[in-house]
Amino acid sequence: MVRRVSALPALAALLMLAAVSVSGQTSDAPATTDIEARAEQGQAEAQFALGQRHHTGDGVMQDYAEAAHWFELAAAQGHPDAANLLARYRFEGLGVEQDRAEALRLFEAAAETGDPDHVFDLARALEASGADMERVATLYQQAADAGNADAAVSLGVLYQEGIGVEQNFARARELYEQPADQGNARALNNLGLLYVRGDGVPQDYARAAEYFSAAVDLGLSTAMTNLGVLYENGFGVELDEERARALYRAGGRKEDVGSGDNAGLIYDSRLKPLDSTDEALQALKQSAEAGDPVALFQLGWVLLQQPDAPFQAQFQAAALFRVSAEAGYGPAMANLGSLYFQGRGVPQDFVLGHMWILRAGHAGTPDTPALAEGYLDKMTPGQITEAQSLAKSGP
Incomplete structure (x- = not known):
């Protein structure tokens, strides 16, 4: 790996400064911990827990490659949660070589437990792979019935677009409404699209703007762009081109709306x-x-x-x-x-x-x-x- 060299100059050219240490910062966990010891002894649950720590950066520097190592060991012992997370890594090539065939095998194994989150992840992977969309819809329905709100939204998209199921706008709206009430940003955005287009509901730009705004407040970049279109054209809101431009910038950069040049700081x-x-x-x-x-x-x-x-x-x-x-x-x-x-x-x-x-x-x-x-x-x-x-x- 080529080591990157910062393009920043020595600060002495700007100010005469001396770097000092800062107290109170967290440091790496001890090299040997109880969880590490149990993981090294081959305990699957400890291996999964240690992988999770590296996956999220909990007490250690986030490291997908190290997380994948522990997930693989736990998955080999039949740990479904480890198999599911390892499948995500394999599918995207995060921390490991990308291998979508192996990823799908792992997703299938994890989904056999019936866990709605694992079923949802399998459905998403199959959809991204261009698999049988009727099966994808069935899996989304299974996960949604078990309480996975994201699966309900994804199933709603299939009904909205008529993919794998017969197009049915009323069914799509029904699937979006409960997750939207629970603050699901995608559901809010998609309800807004139904009202913009008048798909299965009377066209209502003002109501669409309310849904898009709620999704924007939750940080959804797609909703920022959609709301920007309404402001640019004065649909359902007062025409405001400056606001539209701010929303477009935020939607493209995934930054806070209205924060201008200091977005992301x-x-x-x-x-x-x-x-x-x-x-x-x-x-x-x-x-x-x-x-x-x-x-x-x-x-x-x-x-x-x-x-x-x-x-x-x-x-x-x-x-x-x-x-x-x-x-x-x-x-x-x-x-x-x-x-x-x-x-x-x-x-x-x-x-x-x-x-x-x-x-x-x-x-x-x-x-x-x-x-x-x-x-x-x-x-x-x-x-x-x-x-x-x-x-x-x-x-």
């Missing part, structure tokens, strides 16, 4: 709001020059608060975040990662972006799982694996 909620007086800013600069990682982070944040922050400000902010991040300050890691994803102040690099966000999460920074999730659809499985490897290897 976070401020440390543990800190007091910044005082913007000249005296306070001068004190902040002095603390940054003394190497305080929190002050470095805050000074970078201030630079990015300028409307349409110029490149030089973005460049300096990235450099400040970098020094703070290397000192172990999680929020700076998260923001540096976002800047790499966005190509602001640094060359765009999804691998380095995800690496820094993973490190931020491992340092205990709030909101980083959601931040990482928002960028993952931009990345290939290979990029994700490389970022995880870099995140574990240290600066």
